[in-house]
Every structure is written in C-alpha cells, then in structure tokens.
Amino acid sequence: MSQGPDGHDRPVPRSRALVAIPIAWIVAVSVTDVLLPPHIHLGPLLVAAPAITPLFGGPRTVGLVAALAVIAQTVIGVLRDPGEVLSTNHQAQVIALVLVGLSLVVFCVVRERRAKELTQVRYVSETAQRVVLPPLPGRLGPLRAASLYLAAEAEARIGGDLYAASRTAAGTRLIVGDVRGKGMTAVNDAALLLGAFRVAAHRDASLSQLVAYLDRSVCWDLTEPGEAGSYGEAFITATVLDIPDRDGPVQMISCGHPPPIILREGRPSTIAAPRPAPPLGLGGLTDPSYHVESFSFLQGDLLLLYTDGVTEARDPAGTFYPLAERITGWNEADPDAFLRRFRSDLLHHVGGHLDDDAAMVVVQRHAV
Template sequence: MRAPSGWRTAVRRWCLRHLQLLPLLLLVAGVVLDYNTPPHFSAEAFYTAAPMTAAALLSLRATILSGIGACAADFALLTHFGFIEDSGGRSELAAVATVSAFAVVVNRLMYYSDVRLQSARRVALAVQRAVLPHPPTAIGPLRIAVRYQSAVKDAQIGGDLYGVLDTPYGVRCLVGDVRGKGMEAVKAVDVALGAFREAAEEEPTLVRVADRLDRSLLREAKRRTGPEQTEGFVTAVLAEFPYSGDELRLVNRGHPAPLLLRGGRVRSVEPSEPALPLTLGEMGPGEGRADTVPFPPGTTLLLYTDGLTEARDRAGAFYDPGNRLTGRDFSGPDALLDALLTDVRHHTGGRITDDMALLAVTRSRGNEGSGGTGGI
C-alpha cells in the first residue's frame, strides 16, 4: 500500500531539514572516533567529508565554518597524539585544508548553477504564460479550471495545449495534443493557439474554426523538414457553450472523447462522425461535424489529452478516468482536476511519462437561461 502523497512530502521535508546537520555530525563522529581509537588510526575521511557535504547542502558561510572546524579538529587531534610535527601529520592536515578550500569553490559553483537554473525556470514560466495563459475562472454561469502536467521535471510547456475564449458566438474552448516533442511541438502549439484565438472570434461555427486551425497547422507543417513535415499532426477537440440554452457543441478531430459528469454519473461523448486529426484532413473525406449535447446546470465537461488515459500503473494497466470518476461528486472544476491529478499519481506511483492538459467547465446552478434540462 502506497503512502499518501502528503505524508511522503512531509517525510521528504523532514529528511532535507535534518540533512543540514550532517556536516556537524561528521565532524563530531570524526573527533570521537579519532580520540577513542589507536594513534595510528586517522579520521581524515570524516574531516574531509564534512566541508564537502556542507558545500552541497549549506550556505557559503556554513561551508567555510565547516572547513575551519574540520581543520581545527584535525589539528587538535594530531597535536594530542604528537603527530603534528611528523610529515604524515602535516600531510594529513594539508589534505583536510585543501579539501576545505575546494569545498568553498564547489559551493560557489553550485550556487551560480542554481541561479542560472532558477533564471531558466522563470523564463520557461514566462513562455508558458505567454503561450498558454491561464483562462478566467468564470465566464457568466460557467466556472473554468485548467491544469498542465509536464512529463519532464521542471518543464513548463510541451506539446499539449488548451485555450478558452469568450466570443460573440459563446464561450469556446480548445484542448489539443501535438504529435512529437521538443521545440517543433512548441511551435505547433503556438500556431494552433494563435489560429484558434483568431478563428474563434470570427467564424460562426465550430466546424469552420476547426477548418481554420487545419489550414494554419498545415502551412506550418510544410515549413518543417524531415519526417515531421509529413508525419506531424494535432489531435484536438473544440467545445462551444452558447449564451442561450443549456447545451454545448463539440467538434472532435481525432482526440480522446470528452467526459460529461453530473451527480456521480459519467458519460463519454463520442463523435457522431469520426474525423481525422488536424493537418491530416486531406488524406480522407469529411471534416467532422458539430455534435450538440445537453449541458444542464450542475454538469461538468472534462477535456483532456491522452497523457491521462495512457498513464499506467506498475502492472501496465491504463488509467480509466470514466470508471475512476463514476460515483464521485465534486464542488467545482478545480476540485475535480485536483482530485484527478492526485488519483493519477496514485495510479502510476508518481511516474508521469506523457504531458497532460486538463480543462474542466461547470455550469453553475441557478444562473442559467431557459434551455432544456436533459440529463447526461
């Protein structure tokens, strides 16, 4: 049975906090061992380990103090046993002093490396906010939440994308997944979101919005070289919430089917007319169609990328969000996505192998128009 993630986090914090005492413990252990063993035995390894450990765990001041303490302890014990005048004793003390000085250099190198890393993280976060800005938490009766989970530790953006816009035709949403990784995928994400923001404001139907996305991504793909020019594609699902009526419209271009949640029940909304992913429309007939489904008060739409459904446990079993969410009720879209991510981490044991973009939209109770009230 795996421990709760909160408990594991507390244990990690406790360990990191107490690791800071390790240099002092090494010095004390070295002195005790050196003093209580025969004169020919040396605890030089403890004296050199203390400042090097401090270099990795502590500040510059603590590293310097640790080095001074190591040299002082070694000098005191060498003097006590009468070895300070011997060449072996002086060589030992010189070695401890040299390692202590080197520990200061290592501490500074690690500090500047950490500064560069933090700067890179801030730049990555700025890029993420520019490419994938956080949508408003509410538009009229709709409450909105998004989460982005990268498979790469400390990465802020990958090949998954989401977008939410308040347009003249209603609130329109997009969740997509670019085939491939790296900067080429990020470029495609940028193109797809730029095309979506423009088309969603101008095109009267979701099918035409998808068509604009298709053309923009196809132009971008033709600028690539190698296999990405012909093999790159984007799966996507678009949703539209009209201002009047309790319904929504969906266009699915080769993407995992959205889920509708209401009262503990979960329904998968499969497209009535399957369509190829974006940029592959020229390879087959049909551009897909918009499906209209009921979206009464208290219902939540969950859009996600395949990083969710392809998450596996240790036995290789895929994560099934439909089954895992059935019978559960949530106070809102944020609570749903938080619980979903926690459940996925438990399912996989914390091993995330693909990016995940999650978008949930809930129609609040009591603020709706006069549309139908059909169930899901």
Template structure:
C-alpha cells in the same frame, strides 16, 4: 504523443464520497528558518564530530585524522563555498587539537592539514559551481513558468455561464511546459474552448501549440461557425507542419443556452456528466487530427448535444488516460470522474489529479491536462413549501436533456 485509449462502457453509476481538504496555514518565519536550515551543513558537521569522538575513544589520531577531510567534501553537495570553508576550518582546528593530544609528529600533522586544505579548496569551488548552476536552473524555470502562463493562460473561475477548472502537468518537470494545450474564451458567439495534444515533445511541440492557440484565439472571435474555426486551424497547420506532424484536439462552443457544440479531431472523447451518469461523448463520424485532413480526405463534423444546469464536461489529454500503475493498468478516468461529482470544479479536478499521481506512483511520464466545464444550476426564487403543503409544480424535462438522445451532427463542406 501516443494515441488516446478508448474507454468502453457508456453509463457508469456515480459514487459520492467526501474529499479531505487539509488546509495548511502559512508561517513566513518557519519557512525562512527551514530555508536556512536546508543550507546548513548538518550532516558534514555530524560526520566531523563522529570522527572526533572515535579518535578520542580509540586514541589513534594518525589513522582517523585524514578522515576529517570527508566533512568539507560532503558539505560541497549541500552548501555554498562559505559552508564548505567553515566545515574545513573546523576540521583543521580539530586536527591540530587531536594531533597535539595524541603526540602526532609535526611532519605528519602538516601532511594531514595539507590534505584538509586541498580538499576544502576543491570542495569550495565545487560548491560555488553547484550554487551557480542552481541559480541558472531557477532562472530557467522562472522563464518557463512565464512562458507557460503566456501560452496556457489560466482561465478565471467563471467564464460566461460556466464554472471552470484546469490542471496542467508537464512530463518534463524542469521545463514545466509541454505539448498539451488548452484555451477557453468568451466570444460574440458564446464561450468557446479547445483542448489538444501535439504529436511529440520538446520545443517543436511547444511551437506547434503556440501556433494552434494563436489561430484559435483569433478565429474564435471572427468566425460565427465553429467548423469555420476548426478550418482556420487546419489551414494554418497545413502550411506550417511537416507531413508526419499533427495535433489531436476537441473544439467546443456554447452558442446559446442548452446547446453545446463539439468538433472532435482525433482526440480522446470528452466525458459528460448529466444527472447521475458519466458518459463518453464518442464522435459518430470520427475526423482525422488537425494537420492530416488533406491526407485522410475526411472533414470534421459538428456534434450537438444538450447541456443544461448541473451538467459537467471534462476534457483531457491522453497523458491522463494512458497513465499506468506498477501493474501496467491504465488510470480509469471515467470512474474517477464518477467518484468526484462536486459542485466546485476546482475540487473535482484537484481530486482527479491526486488520484492520478497516486495511480502512477507520484510522477507522470507524459504531459497531462484536465479542463472541467460546469453549468451551475440556477437557484429557485420560490420559497420552500412548509410541512403539509404542496410544492410548486415541476415542469417536464425537455426531450434529450437527460442524456445524449437526439444528438445531431452536420458535416463541413469539403
């Protein structure tokens, strides 16, 4: 895990534009034909036909006939043993026809057929081994997807009073799982969530993520205080992690309407959209990552900020903000968030992920997670005033509802 890049500048104006959504209909028959065509030895057959045409034009079959063995050899890269055998059989028949047409002696023709048979047999075995490995890889991917679904359970579109959208991308595409973590659950104390990043990668990072999420899901239901939830996670990691391992995380809670609580443990600052501004929620008293409190001697603090109708909170991991383009420039997440302030969180997250992939050239080199929380505005039941009539009086906004003014914080007892 690399350290999160610190953004600079608090308020950025929003720029609105439309996101193109191209819906593609599903055609099962077309997909089935495409799947079959993918296993058809088109290129090997074209190669065999090309060699045949050259031989017919040049009339030097003894020179070109051995080249027909390239057909079954190439088929091994795309087909199973049946496809390789079919291409090899076609090459052998053409060898006999062309050899008889050009007067190739029996001994030379037998040598050519022997070469074709040997290459076809070896290529068939290679194709069978390749197909078997593809089946094993598909099974491993299926298990990884199941494990990811169990570890990172996709939240529903609506949790409590919030609209929710999540996107997770593992750097190891074959494994489809990594060290980033997230969870969002309703509890007796309001909706609570966590977004974190485990130091390192591989199975050890996944094991740590499993531990953190398990403790969080249990403590979030039991502990009325959000700092107590963080304390439970800290004590569990202190018992199970090595000295140089840790987890950066943001733990948030919504205990009552209009009140959002945050505990940031060494993680990248969340982005808050309120009105027309995107702001970084920097912790006033930074705390060390989870698992390092004993070494640092610093306890996390509880940060409270207003969160009303229409507000959005974006949490992420450093795989997003530290993604670089060809010029080694970081992806500007805050600016991207400002460009996509949609009412549908799924649309916003999809647009951000598409921009991120475009920025890096199509492939991420670190795990990346995005979690967007939106408090939908309550629709007014009062009818709209007619032309020329005065509308209903608009109540004054509560202090601090338009930004981070009046943010409070309290410290957890050491």
C-alpha cells in the same frame, strides 16, 4: 539551504544547527587522538567532518569546517610531538585535508551554480507557459471553468498539450488539443494553433468553418521548407466545441482527439464522435468534410475535456488510468474541487510521475 540575491548560500536555522555535528566530530576526534597512546592515530577520521557537510551546507560552511579540520590536525601534530616540527605523517594528513576541503568547496560552488541555473530555467518555462497557455478564467458567461496542466518533466513544465476558450455573442467556444511530438517544436505548434483559435473563434462563422481555418493554419506552418504542398509528420489532435449560453445542445467537432465526458449526478457518459475528422494539419491530405456532433449539457453537469496523457497514464503495473471508472460517483460541486480531486487521484495512480504531459478542462453550466 536558501540563496540570497548575491547567489551565496543562506542557511536556514535547521542547517545551522546541523553544523554542530561535524564540529563536534572534530572536537571528539582531536581530544581522543591526543589522549590515546602514541602508536594510535585517529587524525585521518577528521576528513569525515568536511565530507558530510555538503549534505546541508554551502561552500562557505564547507570551507569553514574544512579549515577547522586542518587546524585540528595541526594542533594534534603539535601536541603529539611537542617542540618538534610536524612529523611527515601529520604533514601528509594536513595536506590531504586541504585537498579534500578545496575539492568539496569547488563541488559546492558548482552545485549552487547549477541549482541557480535550474531555478532560472524553471522561471522562464513557467513564464512562457503562462504566456502561451494561461489558465482559463473561472467564469465564461454562464459557465464556470477550471483547467489543469501536468507536465511529465518537472524541469520543463511546458509541452504540447493545449486548451483555450473564447466568448462569442451567443456562447463560448472551447478547444483542447495535443501536439504530436515534444520539446520546443511542440510548444511552437501549440502556440500557433492557440493564436489561430483566439483570432478566429469569436468571428461569426460556423464551427465547421472555424475548424477548417484552424486546419489550414496548421497545414501552412507544418509544410516542410522549400516543399510546397508537402507536409511533415507533425499534426495536432483537437476537440472544438461551441457551448451556447442559453439552453441548447453543445456542438462539437472531434479531430482525432479523446472524446469528452459528461458527468451528471456522479454518472459519466462518454461523448463519442461516430465520424471524427482527421487531426489538424492533415486536412490537406484528405480534404475532410467536418461533421458536427451535438449533445445535451444541462445545468449542474460537468463537462470534461482532456488529452491522452490522462487516459494513457500507467500505474507501476502498466495499467492505464480508467478515467470514466475512477470518476464514477464523484459529486464535487464545482470545477476547481473536481480538478483538485482528479489531480490527486491521477498522481496516486501513476505513483507520482507522469510519462507524458496531461491536461484537463472542466466546465459547468450555471443559470444565466
């Protein structure tokens, strides 16, 4: 069933064909009832026709079938008692069909309205996500990139996982993060951090200075109203990287976030941070000194950045998704192909439904 601009149902050809089922039932019951002996009454079976119609039809279709059932019941009464007013029994059956038909029509109208509202909500959430969290461009200087966002709730399609990239004079800066919490508060915090990153990432500042600026921005927003210097329970884990255009090590600061993975010739290597910084938003409590980690990123390597919704995804038996183990031996030639395979593998592992939002960014270095 589809809807037109006026909000009324527009049955697809298959639904139109299915209408023949309740109509055939009405005809069969009516003919059989008329031919049977007077003490046998099949009229009550007519209610099955409008009752099954909402499975494939909208309000108009249900109303039409219900009207046909009422007409059929009236004709049965007239033919069974020719020359007389409808018996009390037949009158009761007609009234029952009218009430059932009206109830089903109202049900379909409410259902169609809710479906339209849900469609509008999905459209708004998708638009908001494209504004707050647009997909990464396919090319970032010498890098090829791809991004994936999987929302736990199909109706929401937006949450607190985040990623962004910014070009600088010497390379590309990336951030992947995860806001503690859910709902619109998490979306607001994610938007705040992304805005701060886009403003500051291209400036001529060190990676430590950039992360310190991001932490101050988040701390300022998370301060409880009327309580200067007091911080709420929200924070954001993040990994911030600086990838040079020319050959050279990647610089990274991890703020309590899952470590990146380098996939080189099908062999994954986890880039652990021996001295991780606290999550963004908690810097005012610890006065951190940001330690910059370095690692090599060669041509043809795939760099994987992800949120904990990936590694904490569970299968029906409660087993976490073993990311490094599952991707061992994968030799996809580009980030898009890798993400297509990854998405299929992750959803297969969890049985098609995630318990938490999950995001991944895949970057590959090409020759300048």
